[in-house]
Every structure is written in structure tokens, then in C-alpha cells.
Amino acid sequence: MTGSETELRLQIVALLPRLRRFAFALTGRQDEADDLVQSACLKALDRLSQYEVGTRLDSWMFKIVQTTFLDEVRSRSRRAKDTVVNEDINAVGFDARIHERTEARADLAIIRAKINELPAEQRELLALVVVDGMSYQSAAEVLDVPIGTVMSRLARARKKLASALQDAAVHAI
Amino acid sequence: MTTHPTDEKLMAYADGELSHQEAVEIEAFLEVNDEARALVEQFQRNAERIKAAYVPTLNSAVPDKLIDAVMSSPTRAKSTVIQMSEFRKSISKNSSMALALAASIALVIGATAGSWMTQLNPTTIQTASIALGPVAKGTPLENLLEKQPSGTELATNDEAKSERLLVIATFRDSKDRICREIEVLDDALGKQPVAAGVACRNAGAATWVVEGAARVKVANAASSTDYVPSGANEADVLQGLLNILGAREALAPNDERSLLDRGWQ
Numbered sequence: 001m002t003g004s005e006t007e008l009r010l011q012i013v014a015l016l017p018r019l020r021r022f023a024f025a026l027t028g029r030q031d032e033a034d035d036l037v038q039s040a041c042l043k044a045l046d047r048l049s050q051y052e053v054g055t056r057l058d059s060w061m062f063k064i065v066q067t068t069f070l071d072e073v074r075s076r077s078r079r080a081k082d083t084v085v086n087e088d089i090n091a092v093g094f095d096a097r098i099h100e101r102t103e104a105r106a107d108l109a110i111i112r113a114k115i116n117e118l119p120a121e122q123r124e125l126l127a128l129v130v131v132d133g134m135s136y137q138s139a140a141e142v143l144d145v146p147i148g149t150v151m152s153r154l155a156r157a158r159k160k161l162a163s164a165l166q167d168a169a170v171h172a173i
Numbered sequence: 174m175t176t177h178p179t180d181e182k183l184m185a186y187a188d189g190e191l192s193h194q195e196a197v198e199i200e201a202f203l204e205v206n207d208e209a210r211a212l213v214e215q216f217q218r219n220a221e222r223i224k225a226a227y228v229p230t231l232n233s234a235v236p237d238k239l240i241d242a243v244m245s246s247p248t249r250a251k252s253t254v255i256q257m258s259e260f261r262k263s264i265s266k267n268s269s270m271a272l273a274l275a276a277s278i279a280l281v282i283g284a285t286a287g288s289w290m291t292q293l294n295p296t297t298i299q300t301a302s303i304a305l306g307p308v309a310k311g312t313p314l315e316n317l318l319e320k321q322p323s324g325t326e327l328a329t330n331d332e333a334k335s336e337r338l339l340v341i342a343t344f345r346d347s348k349d350r351i352c353r354e355i356e357v358l359d360d361a362l363g364k365q366p367v368a369a370g371v372a373c374r375n376a377g378a379a380t381w382v383v384e385g386a387a388r389v390k391v392a393n394a395a396s397s398t399d400y401v402p403s404g405a406n407e408a409d410v411l412q413g414l415l416n417i418l419g420a421r422e423a424l425a426p427n428d429e430r431s432l433l434d435r436g437w438q
Contacts, residue, residue: 034239107225
């Protein structure tokens with residue numbers, strides 16, 4: 001695939017906005033998301049020869065981001081506790097009280113913070129299906145789980161999130 | 174439907190994942206069950222909100238370091254040639270959108286010249302009537318770039334070839350330079366574009382420099398060496414180029430005209 005390597009690189013660049021959004025939904029922080037995407041891209045390029053031309057590049061890339069994320073979560077949980085989520089919520093609450101005009105933005109930040117509190121396996125699915133708009137089937141392929149698992153996990157995540165959002169008394173959009 | 178559908182099923186309905194037959198059944202059930210209907214609405218409403226929470230990320234500029242990493246990090250395979258292929262045809266079909274996109278493609282190649290243009294196989298580019306580097310004064314290409322509105326075609330100097338140059342669009346790059354996309358059309362191939370490139374104007378010296386050029390994959394070309402099979406989705410390639418550039422839209426004909434009249438000042 002010599003001639004198409006540059007094309008593949010360009011296609012990966014084309015996927016970067018979606019990959020960044022996916023990574024943001026996974027990590028809850030943009031800086032971490034970009035680091036994650038970067039590590040995943042380096043991994044992908046290193047094994048570019050393993051990509052089967054003709055298969056979906058987006059699924060392949062999402063999978064690499066997701067496994068890279070899981071690797072990092074595992075190594076981090078061995079190190080220290082993650083306090084990001086709480087900081088985020090506090091900052092949001094402060095913002096929302098002081099600036100009425102940023103309410104809508106704060107609302108979105110609260111949603112992200114609540115998603116951040118979900119277990120990683122539920123967050124992945126929300127990120128793939130709801131945020132990215134993948135079909136259940138594609139998400140099942142990315143995560144390597146049966147479609148039934150996708151549905152039950154996703155429904156659980158969304159119901160949990162719905163009640164968390166109600167508790168947070170987030171303004172309806 | 175007599176039994177209460179599962180929450181998963183209602184969610185799948187809300188997400189548009191059910192077959193038509195299943196969806197019809199769920200709809201019948203929702204008619205008579207307020208609670209289930211409320212749940213479906215909640216799934217849909219929250220999906221919108223969740224999605225919205227990440228829109229700013231999607232729209233924010235991709236950091237250069239990420240693009241650089243993707244474009245220049247080593248792989249275990251080697252490659253040198255850029256093949257822009259079917260999308261060239263699909264976007265040469267004259268909508269203004271197509272023009273803007275077409276314009277962006279080649280510009281991007283120039284914009285990233287520093288990092289990976291050097292990897293391109295120069296023989297690929299020299300086969301075309303546009304060569305990388307400064308455009309000599311008085312050549313058809315220079316005339317085309319400096320004086321002609323987009324849509325103009327000129328014959329090349331090379332009589333032996335059936336090639337003509339076409340200027341496609343004008344736009345500004347991220348440094349606010351005036352840049353123009355050009356195509357090389359081959360009459361012998363039914364006026365198909367065989368190469369595309371972009372030249373940007375050095376305002377100080379009033380000279381043009383071809384910043385990027387690439388051969389276009391030609392359908393049914395006599396020479397089968399042009400064809401490189403790949404699973405490339407051309408729209409994605411195009412989008413990749415746009416992302417690298419953060420391309421600006423092609424100038425409207427009137428804007429281009431007034432710039433032309435003022436010698437691009």
C-alpha cells in the first residue's frame with residue numbers, strides 16, 4: 001500500500017475532530033484528550049501495515065484510541081486518584097452562579113462532568129453511539145462486545161445519566 | 174404489541190436502530206403507553222444534550238502538533254507518492270462548494286510543504302505541466318495566475334503535449350496570501366484533470382510560487398501505472414486536507430475580479 005500511505009495519513013487527519021471528541025468524552029479533559037489522541041495516532045502509524053485497506057478506518061482508529069485509553073486508565077489507577085471530576089463540577093457551579101449568560105455553557109459542562117462520573121465502559125458507549133453517532137453494530141465492533149451488551153450497557157448508562165442530570169437540576173434545553 | 178417492550182428496545186427505537194417492522198410495533202405501543210413514550214422522549218432529549226456537550230470540541234481547531242504527528246511520524250511501511258484520485262473528478266463538477274474544496278486540496282499540500290512535501294516523489298510532479306517552485310515570468314502559467322479570472326484555460330508551452338492549464342479558484346491561505354488552484358487538463362484524456370496544484374503570490378516580489386502539486390489519478394488512463402488501488406475514501410482525504418489547512422473559502426467572482434483589477438493588491 002505504498003502509494004496510499006499518504007492518503008491514509010490524510011484520512012486519519014480527517015478523523016482527528018471525531019477522535020478528539022471521542023477522547024474528550026472518555027477523559028473529560030481536552031488536554032488529556034489530545035494527549036490520548038496523539039498516543040493513539042502514533043500507535044496507529046506504527047502498525048499502519050496492519051490496517052486492512054477496504055475496512056473502516058474510523059472503527060480501527062476509534063478502537064486504538066479506546067484501548068490506549070483503557071491502558072492509561074489502568075496504569076493511572078495504580079498511581080493516584082483522579083480528582084478532575086470534582087474540580088470540574090465546582091468550577092461549573094461557580095460559573096453558573098456568577099454568570100447567568102454562561103448558563104447554557106455551564107449546563108453542557110455539567111453534562112460532561114456527569115458523564116465523567118460514569119464507569120469507563122459506559123462512557124465509551126455513550127461516546128461512540130450518542131456523541132459520535134455510530135450504529136450499535138459499529139460500536140460493538142469497536143469495543144469487541146456483542147450487540148446485546150452494547151444495548152444493555154448503553155441503556156444503563158443513559159438511565160443513570162438521566163437521573164444524575166435530574167439531581168443536578170440542570171436547566172432543560 | 175401486547176408485552177411491554179424492554180428499555181433497551183425503547184432506546185433502540187429512540188436511536189432509530191430498529192427495523193421498520195419493529196418500529197411500527199413500538200409506535201403502536203407508545204400510542205397507548207404514556208410512560209414508555211416519556212422514556213423514549215427522554216432518551217432522545219438527553220441524546221441531543223449529550224451530543225451538544227461535545228460540539229465545541231468537534232468544532233475547535235485541531236492542534237498542529239497532532240496533525241504533524243499524523244503526517245510525519247514514522248510508520249513501518251515506506252511511501253512517497255500522493256495519489257489524489259476519484260474525488261478530483263467528483264469535485265470538478267463545478268458547484269461553488271466543489272471549487273472551494275478543490276482549491277483547498279492543493280493549497281494544503283503547499284501549506285504543509287515544510288513538513289512532508291519533501292517526502293513526495295518529485296518525478297510524480299514533474300510529469301505535469303506545473304512544477305514546484307517559483308513560476309517564471311512570461312510563461313503561460315504566470316499569465317494565468319497573475320491575470321486571468323478563475324475558469325480560464327490556457328495552452329501550455331509544451332506543444333508535444335495535449336495539456337492545458339485551468340485556474341480553478343482563488344482564496345487566501347492562513348497567512349492571508351493570495352493563492353490559486355490550477356489544474357492540468359489533458360485533451361487526449363477527454364479533458365480530464367491529470368494534475369492539480371496551488372500557487373501562492375508573494376506580494377512583495379509580485380511573483381508566484383507553486384507550493385504544492387500532485388498528480389491526479391486518472392480513470393481509464395492509457396498508462397495503468399497511474400492507478401494505485403486503495404481503500405481510500407476520497408471524501409475523507411479531502412477532509413483531511415481541509416483540516417490541515419483550516420482552509421478559507423474560495424473568493425466570490427466579484428471579489429476575485431476586483432483583486433485582479435488591482436493587481437492583487
